[in-house]
Amino acid sequence: MFDHPSYDAHEGVHLFEDAASGLKAIIAVHSTARGPAAGGCRMWNYETGEAMLKDALRLSQGMSYKNAMADIPLGGGKAVIWGDSRKDKSGELFRAFGRAVESLQGRYITAEDVGIDVSDMEIVRQETAHVAGLSHGEAASGDPSPVTALGVFRGIVETARRAFGSADLSGRTVAVQGVGSVGGYVCGHLAAAGARLVITDIDQAALQDVAGRTGAKIVDPNDIYDAEADIFSPNALGAVVNEKTLPRFRVKAIAGGANNQLVVPEMGELLRRQGILYAPDYVINGGGIINVAAEISGTYSRDWVDAKLDRLMETLGEVLDEALSTGAPTNEVADRIARQRIADARPTT
Numbered sequence: 001m002f003d004h005p006s007y008d009a010h011e012g013v014h015l016f017e018d019a020a021s022g023l024k025a026i027i028a029v030h031s032t033a034r035g036p037a038a039g040g041c042r043m044w045n046y047e048t049g050e051a052m053l054k055d056a057l058r059l060s061q062g063m064s065y066k067n068a069m070a071d072i073p074l075g076g077g078k079a080v081i082w083g084d085s086r087k088d089k090s091g092e093l094f095r096a097f098g099r100a101v102e103s104l105q106g107r108y109i110t111a112e113d114v115g116i117d118v119s120d121m122e123i124v125r126q127e128t129a130h131v132a133g134l135s136h137g138e139a140a141s142g143d144p145s146p147v148t149a150l151g152v153f154r155g156i157v158e159t160a161r162r163a164f165g166s167a168d169l170s171g172r173t174v175a176v177q178g179v180g181s182v183g184g185y186v187c188g189h190l191a192a193a194g195a196r197l198v199i200t201d202i203d204q205a206a207l208q209d210v211a212g213r214t215g216a217k218i219v220d221p222n223d224i225y226d227a228e229a230d231i232f233s234p235n236a237l238g239a240v241v242n243e244k245t246l247p248r249f250r251v252k253a254i255a256g257g258a259n260n261q262l263v264v265p266e267m268g269e270l271l272r273r274q275g276i277l278y279a280p281d282y283v284i285n286g287g288g289i290i291n292v293a294a295e296i297s298g299t300y301s302r303d304w305v306d307a308k309l310d311r312l313m314e315t316l317g318e319v320l321d322e323a324l325s326t327g328a329p330t331n332e333v334a335d336r337i338a339r340q341r342i343a344d345a346r347p348t349t
């Protein structure tokens, strides 16, 4: 473990197996310096245990960075459950997972991520109080996607302000990959701001719905990278900035809600050289975790969420400005600020 390339002095990496329910899970606690480690639970049919471990290590570190940039009193952690979310779910499995979360005594707080929905978390809740993203209850915050999307839209505006010298999106073309929970709302905001949209998805019904509401032009999933557009907004998959897509981009900015957009961090420098301003993913998409943090605090307040989102947008602006003035890639600037915030919160002994 200590030699693993994705290990970054994680405070704890916990393996759980429950023979009765078939649960195989990893909970990685990257840092609790800023507060309890919070991050969703992902259910995925990994090819190997090694792939599962790598995901848990990288995602939990990413949550530390995201929560630090959002300036919320939470550290970073992530849970991964090994299995096919369409076939392998059961009440027993999620109760066993709930007991695993409970055994960490609040050092890790779980929520939904890929493959997991609110009803699964309601079962987890039967075994532990250390769970967020619930649909009811005193402070329940519900679906975080609208707040994530509002932050992404505002982040697109901040990015445009720097890439084009104007925050006005009317007449600009934005190529949107993925019109699901986040992307659908992002398209609504963009259309209201007067942007022209080129959209893609593998879900035809979602595409027709968004095109009907916004007048967007639909393209095939593989054609979105070559779209004649000013801004590319990825809101579906990770790793969409890679050696194959890089030469195809026609845009001057990339700003979207998807997690882990760069296949490797070095892509940040290549984007910079290509004259593309990249809004670091875990900064621009922090609205959702702010919404969840409000729930974790015990008293959900929309005013608190809005104030944190305002501050996050200022932070994004500071990252972009520093990168532009120093010539550093935006992702490196964000990583450095996040690491500094985590180090500053570490208790000195």
Ligand code: NAD
Pocket: 144, 145, 146, 148, 177, 178, 179, 180, 181, 182, 183, 200, 201, 202, 203, 206, 221, 235, 236, 237, 238, 257, 258, 259, 285, 286, 288, 289
């Ligand atoms: P979602 O599942 O609702 O939407 C994803 C959409 O992408 C779906 O419509 C899906 O059909 C589409 N898609 C899948 N493969 C595609 C492909 N090859 N080409 C084009 N479209 C494809 O998920 P979401 O909640 O909207 O999340 C989208 C992204 O944002 C994810 O990367 C997620 O991790 C990230 N994110 C979401 C939130 C949130 O609040 N939901 C917060 C932070 C980050």
